[in-house]
Amino acid sequence: MITSLLVANRGEIACRVFRTCRELGISTVAVYSDADADALHVRDADTAVRLPGATPSETYLRGDLIVKAALAAGADAVHPGYGFLSENADFARAVTDAGLLWIGPPPAAIEAMASKTRAKELLGVTPLRPEDVTGADLPVLVKAAAGGGGRGMRVVRELDALPGELKAASAEAASAFGDGEVFVEPYVEDGRHVEVQLLCDTHGTAWALGTRDCSLQRRHQKVIEEAPAPGLPAALEASLLDTAVRAAKAVGYVGAGTVEFLVADGRAHFLEMNTRLQVEHPVTEEVYGVDLVALQLAVAEGRALPAEPPAPRGHAIEARLYAEDPAREWAPQTGVLHRFDVPGEGRVRVDTGYASGDAVGVHYDPMLAKVIVHAPTRAEAARKLAHALERTRVHGPVTNRGLLVASLRHPEYTSPEALDTGFYERNLPALTTAPDGERYAAVAAALAEAAARRGRFGGGWRNLRSQDETRTYGDHEVRYRPARDGGYEVTAPEGVRVVAAAPDRVRLEVAGVVRDFTVDRYGDGTVHSGPHRLVPRPRFTDPSEQTAPGSLLAPMPGTVVRVADGLAVGDRVTAGQPLLWLEAMKMEHRVSAPASGTLTALHAVPGRQVEVGALLAVVQTEATEEDPV
Known part of the structure; x- marks a missing residue:
């Protein structure tokens, strides 16, 4: 019997495993890098062990340190989570060689399937x-x-x-x-990404726990997943389940795993088998009423599964909430998560590795949480999830929250026959257009700031008509002035009547409809008005802060991993030509020439750490070169 378990991972999946361990009465051990010393998964565990002698990006890949940590903490089992070493057969062997129980498939099965x-x-x-x-x-x-x-x-x-x-x-x-x-x-263009959840024991029983659809992806990484995969012909679904079970039995598979397919033109193309728990496993849990982590532990202890899995019920959808800016090529974001609150009405499940006040750093994946709902039908599940995300308060870095809400309500998503992996390539511009409500959120932010100033310094309506005050948030300019009744009049945008304005709450009437906005301001300059994140534009700009035309600035904090081969100052470059690559949150991000011209400066050096806005290079454009000034 397992009495103490170490999770060889971090963040959301570590917290997820710890939750099941607490329910089962199993003690928990976390491991952490220096960058994660104050992370939620460390606070969530019974005990924690620092992994020394490695950079933050490498720490969780040091299997030798993790095994030593497990032995030092008195753990008797190791759960690998997903990513990092979860599909590493040598790590699995090192765990078992140390006398610890490995929560995963046999190393031989990992070797057979983990390599695509x-x-x-x-x-x-x-x-x-x-x-x-x-x-x-x-x-x-x-x-x-x-x-x-x-x-x-x-x-x-x-x-x-x-x-x-x-x-x-x-x-x-x-x-x-x-x-x-x-x-x-x-590469199959615009197919559907469909997968089958497996669970196998040591007694020859193999469960195929239905299908999932994970077609909504950006950069080949899943964003919205659901179970069961909607609209599959019965014969095709049966074939997928049968192929998955045959693959597992062919390698003597034990534990949880997933077989992935690309479905196009009515045919299924085998992609890979992931020999671990998937990020999207909660949707299967919700549909089948099981705890896959608990079942992983039971199987590792040698217990037998029932001959048949539970019957599925209803539909579940999961959305991955990321600290990223979809409108800027999905650029990952960092900073303090000032407030993180997902409304829990209607059995909304939140799997996360963050809490209010935590910092989102540069070293790891930018996923903040997975938000999951279950309902009798797919349409009801999509409606519930969109509503929960719309009311979510996530204050701090830019996130994809608005994109998720718009995606779940998009006609292509609500019509499952239109699902495919090209969804965001076709629809991203429309999905990232600022909603109309953002304009009124900017009005509320400006009035809340004015009310806060009035509370500190007094003031109000004057006998002589005062000049309009102006505040700008992004592309939204707001003009207002004190009103005779002690409130405010909004002159731009037109058609807004101020019902009430306080430093933290504003009520507006637009076209006869009353809207309430809760307004929060933070020291980093961000303002969160209702569900919208706003950044005020300064009234006056220091000319020294102006950036020369052609300057390439780091779009995110990260590390310069490489510069284009042979690139040197004085070279002619063309618009869109890749110049260098940054690594941030375990992904490489290409930085390209903004226009054709001459490379006049190159400050990027492989290995250099850069902050957002750091000058990487300068391309003197052809228009600039012809300018005699």
Whole structure:
């Protein structure tokens, strides 16, 4: 029997496993890097062990340190979570060799399936060799062999770009999983990403717990997932379940795992088997009424599963809440999470590794939480989840909260026959357009600030008509002045009547409809008005803060991992040409020339740590070169 369990991971998945352990009466052990010393998963555990001698991005890849931590803390079992070493057979062996119980499949099964290339060969699918790719094979997908989550994946549409993308994908995979092996496969445009949840015991029982659809993705990383996958023909669904079970039995699989497929034109193409718990496992738990972590522990202890799994009921949808800016190429965001509150009415489940006051750093994935709902039907689940996210208060860094709400209400999403992996490529501009409500949120923010000033300094309506006050938040300009009744009159935008204004709450009437806004202001300059995040534009700008035309600034804090081969000051570059790459939150982000011209400065050096806004390079554009001034 397991009495104490160490989770060889961090953040949300560590907290998720700890929750089940508490319910089962199992003591918990966390491990942490220096960057995670104050993280929620460390606070959540009974005991915690610091992992010394490695950079934050490498710490959770040090299997030797993790095994030592488990022994030092008196743990008798290790759960790998997902990512990092969760699909590393050598780590699984090291755990068992140390006399600890491994919560996962046998190392031989990991080796057979965790490498995407070997898994494909086992099922009779031969991956393309990079050196054999021709123009006729394009587009192709470069993928990491040892992990998932969108890391180490690149779509290649031009043959000349293949060598560089292979190099980039390998570097990203090595950073995320400790293994830089990559392979190439045909890229199927706009198919559906469908997967099957497996659970197998040591007595020969294999459960296929239905399907999930994970088609809504950005950068090959899932954003919204659901169970069951809607609209699949019965024969195709049965084939997916049968293939998944056959794959598991072929390698003597034990524990939880997932077999992934790409469905296009009524056919299923095998992608990979993930020999671990998936990020999106909660939707399966909600539909089948099971705790997959508890079942993982039971299977590892040698207990037998019932012959048949529970019957499914209803529909579940999960949305991944990220600290990122979808409108700026999904750029990850950092900063203090001043407030994080998801309304819990209607059995809204929140799996997270953050709490109010925690800092979102640069070293790890930017996922803040997974928000999950269950309902009798898909339409009801989507409505409940959109409503919960709309009312969520997440104050601090920019997030994808608004995008999630808009996605769940988009006609393509509400019509499951339209689901495919190209959803965001087609719809991102419309989904990231500022909603009309943001304009009125800016009005509320300006009036709340005015009310706060009035409370501190007095003031109000005067006999002589005062000049309009002006505040600008992003693209929204607000003009107002004190009113005779002690309130305020809004002159821009038009059609707004102020019902009440206090420093933390404003009530507006627009076209006969009354809207309430709660307003919170923070020391970093951000203002959160209702569900909207606003950044005030300064009234006066210091000319010294102006950036020269052609300057390339770091879009996020991170590390310069490489500069384009042979790039040097004085080179001619073309618009869109990749110049350098930053690594932030375990992903590489390309920085390209904004226009054609001459590279006149290059401050980016591989290994250099940069903050957001740091000057990386300067491209003197052709128009600038012709300017005699």
